Amino acid sequence: MSVTPDGTSDLTRRTLLRRAAAAGLLATPAAGLLSACVGGGEDEPTDQAEGEKSATNPLGVDGKAPLEIYIFNGGLGTKYATDVHVPSYKKSFPEAEVKFNQAEEMATVLQPRFTSNEPPDMVNNAGSKLMDQGALVQAGQVQDLTELFDAPSLDIPGKTVKDTLVPGTIEQGSFNGKPYVLNYAFTVFGLWYSDKLFQTNGWAPPKTWSEFTALLDKAKAAGKTGYAYAGANAAYYQYLVILTTAAKIGGPDVLKNIDNLEDGAWTAEPVKQAAQMWGEIGAKYMNKAHLGLQHTEVQLQQNQDKVVFYPSGSWLENEQAKDTPAGFNYAVVPVPSATSSDKLPQTAIYAAAGEMYFVAAKGKNPRGGMEYLRHMLSKEGAKGFTQLTKVLTVVQGATEGLTISPGLTSSEAMLKAAGSDYFAYRWDTWYKKMDDECRAATNELMFNGGDANKFVTRMQKVADDVKKDPSIEKFKR
Incomplete structure (x- = not known):
């Protein structure tokens, strides 16, 4: 599509x-x-x-x-x-x-x-x-x-x-x-990793959810944190990944409906399913100590090969330039397919x-x-x-x-593979109240044992509140 x-x-x-x-x-x-x-x-x-x-x-x-x-x-x-x-x-x-x-x-x-x-x-x-x-x-x-x-x-x-x-x-x-x-x-947004680490361990970038969790198991067995983000200020990286999975499952209109404050957009099944899947990643593979860390602190741990996957945009390589060891070689992979019946292909990305x-x-x-x-x-x-x-x-x-650098080379290759299958949303820029709430709800889901039902219900409530508030100008796409 x-x-x-x-x-x-x-x-x-x-x-x-x-x-x-x-x-x-x-x-x-x-x-x-x-x-x-x-x-x-x-x-x-x-x-x-x-x-x-x-x-x-x-x-x-x-x-x-x-x-x-x-x-x-x-x-x-x-x-x-x-x-x-x-x-x-x-x-x-x-x-x-x-x-x-x-x-x-x-x-x-x-x-x-x-x-x-x-x-x-x-x-x-x-x-x-x-x-x-x-x-x-x-x-x-x-x-x-x-x-x-x-x-x-x-x-x-x-x-x-x-x-x-x-x-x-x-x-x-x-x-x-x-x-x-x-x-x-x-x-371009995706899951960032060290190509050197993957080459050393003989790991292949995952394309399916089962491949993703299998690799996280290997990382855990090797004493590494398989997946991480910083709870103190980077929760929007993670909710972006959750919504990317939702868009892959249900198609880009899932995100358009959220942007347009459509009734029930957050409680739609693709969003709930994506939240469930990522909540399980948080419960099983994440380091709870990262809740209180800043983004650069967790990114530094990745540069030290303590973290395998980090969700971010393509600014990451430049941001970490002074702390990245020689030969680390940033690379990025799309968020894995969620199911065999996803409406968007595995190569689809948020860009x-x-x-x-x-x-x-x-x-x-x-x-x-x-x-x-x-x-x-x-x-x-x-x-x-x-x-x-x-x-x-x-x-x-x-x-x-x-x-161009390794990370930018990888970004361009991922974008080329996506073709026209890339998407984005705008509600986070339009409505600060929703952005603030989603950061908090995401941290609860990923670090504090939150569940998908609570996540989507919480977000639907704030979206409904914004929709009903006459003091907030509404935007549509």
Whole structure:
């Protein structure tokens, strides 16, 4: 069955606001509460920088206007910004001051600035403490990127920016049909392992569930933790894997129904069956001490050959570069088939444009912010990003001529084998309340003897609560 990417990857958000109240979307009491979270309201910026549009300046950037950017300092690092994208922007606008900032807790650092309507111009909203993207959109804090995607590519003649992108990219950053977010890193998700460890032990990557559990038994007998993730901040890695299994069992509409808050979407049999299977993995093969660890701590154990499989996205190799021993050779395999009657093949994977970047609608230089994204989406900008991060981008053909790492090579091979059978979801970005609850429910299922019935019932309740809450704007795909 062919599936196109129509979801999104990762991660943690905040809560809503005053402009929605002014538009009649929120009840008045809620509006006061929400305005304290993300700002908004009737105040429209009147002093935004703007220049003359031309063939070389299609977005009308003021070449002398300062540009402030914030980049998340996580698994991808920040060198791609300081060494590739900022210099590219400066080459086009040498008189512009580009103020570069980095942070690890984006919400902590930036929420106050959005609340006071004094945001930076472009933000990489990522990490375990990122801002509530849906709330920011609802608050009118995020720039519509239609003009960016319609602009000509910086260095690919005869094509607009949108012509150069992997199909599904724009849709993935859209909210009710309008593009507000650039999901830049094309990430593939699966079970990561050391190719050297497998070669040494004569193990083959599992394709079926029985092969998977048999290999976990071998790992256990060898004194290793067969499967692990970090409960302190990486539960979304695990619920992603649970939902990947659910999609394989029941098809991609299982995830679309969850996104669209359809009645009974979480209690559907494929989700319940997937939760049951993964709950058994947690009970039998996981180390309960990992509940209190951070992701890098568990990832380090894998680099030390104490952990066999680790669920993650393709940023993992770069994130662990300084701790990965020579010859470790990261590799990745799809989540195994669950049953012989799965609706999607074993090669099907969760793969999607991720790592959100957006322009602040109330910033001083939104045109400069969009232009900065245009430089990111140039072929050279994308190639430089991949060279420094070992992660693909949404720019087609940007890896041509590159010598790529073992993990990225494995990722590309897995993506090629998947063909059009890749999928994603978007509810985690749209509804922070559901994301928070799913992390907690997942940890309970995997570490604390939780059961599938409790997991799906708990998630159905929070989904129903979100659906009934008039203060939360609903999104559909």
